Amino acid sequence: MDLIGHDLACVRGQREVFTGLDFRVGAGEALALTGRNGAGKSSLLRLIAGLVRPAAGSVRLDGGDPELTVPEQAHYLGHLDALKPSLTVTENLGFWIDYLGGDPARLATALDAVALDDLADLPAGYLSAGQRRRLSIARLVAVARPVWLLDEPTSALDVASQERLAGLMRAHLAGGGLILAATHGPLGLDTRELRLGGWG
Numbered sequence: 001m002d003l004i005g006h007d008l009a010c011v012r013g014q015r016e017v018f019t020g021l022d023f024r025v026g027a028g029e030a031l032a033l034t035g036r037n038g039a040g041k042s043s044l045l046r047l048i049a050g051l052v053r054p055a056a057g058s059v060r061l062d063g064g065d066p067e068l069t070v071p072e073q074a075h076y077l078g079h080l081d082a083l084k085p086s087l088t089v090t091e092n093l094g095f096w097i098d099y100l101g102g103d104p105a106r107l108a109t110a111l112d113a114v115a116l117d118d119l120a121d122l123p124a125g126y127l128s129a130g131q132r133r134r135l136s137i138a139r140l141v142a143v144a145r146p147v148w149l150l151d152e153p154t155s156a157l158d159v160a161s162q163e164r165l166a167g168l169m170r171a172h173l174a175g176g177g178l179i180l181a182a183t184h185g186p187l188g189l190d191t192r193e194l195r196l197g198g199w200g
């Protein structure tokens with residue numbers, strides 16, 4: 001399986017963010033998107049996730065499910081945690097599993113994987129920033145999708161949680177998945193680098 005971006009251009013607010021961008025990420029591979037603030041890392045992830053329309057170019061997943069679009073085969077973990085504060089941890093994850101068409105039997109395993117099993121009955125509004133992030137990450141574990149699009153996934157995570165996330169990412173790669181992650185720091189796994197916006 002290969003995720004391929006070809007000759008991509010992105011315009012936001014009438015300003016060109018990037019143009020002529022090519023990339024290829026294979027199964028089992030992680031690509032770290034780096035570059036200065038505003039270089040277009042989040043924009044590229046949102047474009048692949050189908051949330052931003054490319055001004056030019058295309059994205060395709062060779063070897064993926066031909067019946068599904070790329071966004072339907074991808075998890076997008078953005079800056080916002082997309083949680084309902086009045087629902088419990090379990091209810092929030094249950095909502096996402098239902099929405100994404102996953103198996104409810106995976107819920108407990110996913111909560112355990114992000115060490116939120118003890119807080120399963122707490123309303124999400126009471127979670128700390130790092131705990132909210134971990135609940136968002138639980139979606140990736142609960143519902144299997146080959147492409148993980150992660151926007152600064154380690155933000156707000158303590159050291160133990162960063163190591164747990166690195167383990168989940170490694171397991172995803174070992175299972176034939178692929179990862180694109182925007183990051184300003186190390187992810188705790190081997191990555192290739194795609195630097196956006198030049199070196200300025």
Ligand SMILES: Nc1ncnc2c1ncn2[C@@H]1O[C@H](COP(=O)(O)OP(=O)(O)OP(=O)(O)O)[C@@H](O)[C@H]1O
Nearest residue numbers: 012013017035036037038039040041042043044182
């Ligand atoms: N909705 C929008 N309307 C107009 N301009 C936008 C919009 N969203 C992003 N931009 C602009 O697009 C450019 C790229 O932003 P983007 O968030 O992709 O950068 P980034 O590389 O992820 O930055 P950071 O490292 O700060 O997270 C920035 O100049 C930003 O101001």
